[in-house]
Amino acid sequence: MDEFDPAPTTDTARNRWQTGADTFSRIYDVVLGTTSLTNYTELASLADCSPNAAKKHLDRLVDMGIVRRDDESRPMRYKRNEGYLEWQDASRIATELTVDEIIDRVAALEARRAEYEREFETTDPASVSVFDHDEHAAVHERMAAISDWQGVIRDIRLYELARQLSQNDGHLIPA
The missing domain is CATH 1.10.287 (Helix Hairpins)
Structure with a gap:
């Protein structure tokens, strides 16, 4: 990869997450970066975790009031709570x-x-x-x-x- 290449390789992105951030922290960071409803499987991919783990942590963040969930969508979609x-x-x-x-x-x-x-x-x-x-x-x-x-x-x-x-x-x- 060039020093100024704007698109990091998958290995580089994975290395960023392997510096000690647990799954909950990765989901938290990823979902706070979303401004529109996003499928939980896409959020899982961005956080480098399984869809089941992502959904579990996203639902916990919903319970905490940090994230909003679209209960009508299948599969479930989530976004940060601006409030x-x-x-x-x-x-x-x-x-x-x-x-x-x-x-x-x-x-x-x-x-x-x-x-x-x-x-x-x-x-x-x-x-x-x-x-x-x-x-x-x-x-x-x-x-x-x-x-x-x-x-x-x-x-x-x-x-x-x-x-x-x-x-x-x-x-x-x-x-």
């Missing part, structure tokens, strides 16, 4: 920042959101067409702005959740 990832992010923010720092960050984010709302004359970034311009550069700028605006909205949600966690000793509501 779990948001909870992790908010918990990290709550431990790294003070309540005052979180409140300041939310205020700055809300100001940015208001700027986007004024610029695009709407409160919903999904309602903005990025193709209202003929120039590629203008379309690209609008796409970047809409993406950033959506990120700002997500961050406001995360920092608000982090504020609640910080103010309530790790709980969403006061005990």
Whole structure:
């Protein structure tokens, strides 16, 4: 394999997993990388384990709330639970920042959101067409702005959740 070859050989991929990661850890890592429903046999292949082992660990991750399962599909399909990832992010923010720092960050984010709302004359970034311009550069700028605006909205949600966690000793509501 060339030093810069983007596709590793199967042996290289297998060696990566043989450095001590157990089957559960491999399944966990693989499924957190999925953004769409994926057949459990495909996830097993990516994690270098048997389909039965993958399904067992995926079902455990479903029980833990880390993974979502499509109960209607055959064979079963799974994907990461975005809510779990948001909870992790908010918990990290709550431990790294003070309540005052979180409140300041939310205020700055809300100001940015208001700027986007004024610029695009709407409160919903999904309602903005990025193709209202003929120039590629203008379309690209609008796409970047809409993406950033959506990120700002997500961050406001995360920092608000982090504020609640910080103010309530790790709980969403006061005990």
